[in-house]
Amino acid sequence: MASANSSWSEEDFSCSICLNVLDRPVSTPCGHIFCRPCIITFWEDQLEYKCSFCNEHFNRRPDLRVNTLFSEMVEQFKSSVQVKEQPCVVPGKVYCDVCTGTKLKAVTSCLECFISYCHTHLEPHQLVAHLKRHLLVDAMDGLEDRACKKHGRLLELFCQTDQVCVCQSCTEEDHKSHPVVPLKEEYEVKTAQLGKIEADVQQMIQERQQKIQEIRDTVDRSREVADREISDGLHVLTALMHRIEKWQDDLIQTVEEKLKSTEKEAKGLLKKLQQEVEDLTNRSSEVKQLSHTEDHLHLLQAFRSLKDPPPTRDWTTVEVRPPSYVGTLRRLLGQLEEMLNMEMKKLPDSELKRVQQYEVDVTLDPDTAHPHLILSEDGKQVHHGGVERKLQDSPKRFTRYLRVLGKQSFSSGRFYFEVQVKDKTGWWLGVARESVNRTGIVTSTPDNGYWNIFFYNNELKFNDNPAVRLPLRAELQKVGVFVDYDEGLVSFYDVEARVHLYSATGCIFTEPLHQYFSPGLHNAGENSPPLIISPVNQTD
Known part of the structure; x- marks a missing residue:
């Protein structure tokens, strides 16, 4: 070496x-x-x-x-x-x-x-x-990185084809036919791009920070709702448990009192019977003793007092009947049922108040309305006009049935809206998939992308195959519709009576949902009132 x-x-x-x-x-x-x-x-x-x-x-x-x-x-x-x-x-x-x-x-x-x-x-x-x-420049580190590894010359140019820094010799060889510009020129271009990239990144950061805050707020609200739900539920259940414990004590006391009464009666009868058995046993002994005597006079004199048995009661009709507890448990369960019914009556009101918090502003989409339907200028009312109007063609328009959708669509979360149906004899309300068939003969059932209830011939039903008949306590005036997209839930409420009408659960939503309305035929004026989208009044 x-x-x-x-x-x-x-x-x-x-x-x-x-x-x-x-x-x-x-x-x-x-x-x-x-x-x-x-x-x-x-x-x-x-x-x-x-x-x-x-x-x-x-x-x-x-x-x-x-x-x-x-x-x-x-x-x-x-x-x-x-x-x-x-x-x-x-x-x-x-x-x-x-x-x-x-x-x-x-x-x-x-x-x-x-x-x-x-x-x-x-x-x-x-x-x-x-x-x-x-x-010459101010002193800096990493000077070797500024030299071309192949030619040892200063990297002073930028190849726009390969997006790399090159030296003058590179432009005469590997990058001969490529467009090149001075580093400063490309620096200014990239700096401008970095500015946009930075702005885009900052926007993305803000969006994600907003989403983070939104999720945190949702979690906080969910925790508050959960705490309130637990508190309300525990209040009701605790009261119910206390009442059940009291009924349990009442049941035990009632049964035990009846048993004690029976035992007392039986004890008295047993005492009398035992006394009579004792008296008869004594008489039997006297009779046996007398029957063995050889004294004629004594037998004849004693016979008169011994020939008749001692005074006794006729026991053939006497019995101790066991106490009857029939109706005792039934009475207590009836009280429990009454209490549960009272709590159940309170439940729809609190439930309705909760879903009303998800109110959304709904307006009717004229591009989807059947030509026979008349919409108000504010898009909040619809009724059957009876005459087909000449409207601009739209692929969104229903042409077979008297149907119209809301403008707003939802692909997640929860939403709620209310519709006045007062004085109408027929109507359909609910939600529908965005892709529902608008021209063919298609019933408005879940299989076809509709989740709705309808009122016709004084009957209220959930439109399914087959339809589900719903109890109708009084004339409906306003219907509330609540949807939880992520949970696959569609619920309907009688707003005035504060009553839950029906819930479709386990629904599978794979595309945006729109509000769905059909005011039905006017029937010579009998069903002429419009369906009216109403603002939510939580003080009702």
């Missing part, structure tokens, strides 16, 4: 151009050795190729050769000098690449030589003519 003589000085390994220790040393055909960046930069400033040391001319740019042996000696010399002088370097600062002793802080970096200089070692760039033309 080559070794550097310890008696050699820095001058023996210096470049004749930059006067510094050789950096990536290469030799010319004439045998002189230079720093690779220095000789390449030197030739760029010359009209013809020659050796900067002996001025030998070359017909073309010569191939620079790496002297492996000499390169190893240079590296060993650098190492030996660094070990000997133990230069002091503080991380985080840029130091002169030329200093061999204690490293001085660099003041300038050369983008041609890719070396950082202190004030002292910068002098050649201030004195030598061709070095004066080098591009």
Whole structure:
């Protein structure tokens, strides 16, 4: 292995151009050795190729050769000098690449030589003519990254085809046919793009922060609702348990009192029976004793008192009947049922108040309305006009049945709306999938994308296959419709009576839902009142 003589000085390994220790040393055909960046930069400033040391001319740019042996000696010399002088370097600062002793802080970096200089070692760039033309900048780290790995020249251009930084030599070889621009020009373009990217990122951050807050608010509201639900439920159930415990005590007391009464009666009868048994037993003993006597006179005299049994009760009709508990439990269960019915009557009102909080503003979509339907200007009322109107064609329009959808659609969450149906003899209300058939003969059932109740011939039903008949306590005036998209739930309410009418559960929603209305035929005026979308009044 080559070794550097310890008696050699820095001058023996210096470049004749930059006067510094050789950096990536290469030799010319004439045998002189230079720093690779220095000789390449030197030739760029010359009209013809020659050796900067002996001025030998070359017909073309010569191939620079790496002297492996000499390169190893240079590296060993650098190492030996660094070990000997133990230069002091503080991380985080840029130091002169030329200093061999204690490293001085660099003041300038050369983008041609890719070396950082202190004030002292910068002098050649201030004195030598061709070095004066080098591009100097404030001292910076990572200069090697600014040089082309292939040609060793400054990366000063940008290839727009490959989107990479290139040097001038690259444009004459691999990127010859590609459009290139100065780095500064592309820098301005990319800076402008970064501005937009930053704006987009900030917008995305804000949207996600809003969503985070929205989710947190939802969780907080859900926790409040859950706490309230638990509190209300525990209040009702606790009261119910206390009442059941009292009824349990009443049941035990009633049964025990009846049993005690029976036991007392039986005890009295048993006492009398035992007394009579004792009296009869005594009489039996007297009779037996008398029957064995041989005293004629004594037998005849005693016989009169013994011939009749002692006074006893006729027990043939006497019995102890077990107590009857029939009706005791039934009476208590009746009271429980009455109490549950009272609580059930309270439940729809509180339930309705909760779903009313999800009220949405609903307006009718005229582009979907059947030509026979008349909509109010504010889009809140619809009735059957009886005459087909000439309307603009729309692929959204119902042409077979008297139907119209709401403008608003929902693909998640919950929503609620109310519709006045007062004085009408027929109507349909609910929600429908966005893709429902608008022209064919299609019944409005869940299989076909409709979830609705209808009133016809004084009957209220949920429109299914088959239809589900619903109890109708009184004339409906206003109907509330609640949908929980994510839970697959559609519920209907009698708003005035505060009564739950029906809930379709387990519904599968895979696309947006719209509010669905059908006012029915006017029937010569009998069903002429409109369906009216009403604002929610939670004080009803």
